[in-house]
Amino acid sequence: MLDGVARRPAPPLTTRTLPPAMTPTPHAELISGFRPQLLKFARLQLHDDAAAEDAVQEAIEAALKGIDRFAGRSALKTWLFTIVRHKVIDFLRERGRTVQVSSLERDEADMDEAFDALFRENEHWSPLSRPRPWGNPEEALEQQQFWQVFEICLEVLPARTARVFMMREFLGLETDEICTTLALSVSNCNVILHRARAGLRQCLSEGWFGGKAVPC
């Protein structure tokens, strides 16, 4: 290692950020600009940093090869996410049934209890926790902080609940396939998706859309 340094003096700091092979073309810069987002996306679903890095690295390499096919930034981004998504799906399919369930059941039961607490005994909304409109939620999609809250809400879901939700909504898999991959019954899958949506809804209500419900 020291030899290398001795043979080739370090270039001035300004040009040292990338090795010569990766001379920053506008495309390469554009692609690496998406890297943090892609990594976050893969990590959220895999809970495995090494696998997430691999998925993103492969996607970026594929993108650099095929860059000429992309006219716009938005098309490129969609495509990058599509590749990462496929890598994530492959990985999850391979890992499939090894999902560890034991410690998660408790968290899931806690979530169900919190959800039940929103209702009166007759299973209608209790006046204090009845969902109230979020105004214009589309505006939130434009805001950086909203996405931070969104990610936190995903992260606090029990692992299996989050995984099923992300397989359905991020990876766009059909419920049948999710059930098969994770060895769950269809009704179990439905219960988990409902739990995830209800939990995310509650978390976003409290974390972003104006706090607890107020009586009307």
Place this chain on the structure above:
Amino acid sequence: MLTCKHTTRLLSEALDRPLSGRERLALRLHLVFCRGCRAFRQQIDFLRRASRAFTGHDDRAP
């Protein structure tokens, strides 16, 4: 008449499978009278749009 809790389950399942005619009817009837469940529906529908935006199907990403 559906309870609100049951309604939330059907609203969630409606995002994953086609509901039967009977389920759709019961749901529609409940939603006419229940603004809590109407808000719930809008909000879980929004979760799907947000997920799409998050994964780059939509340019308004994070």
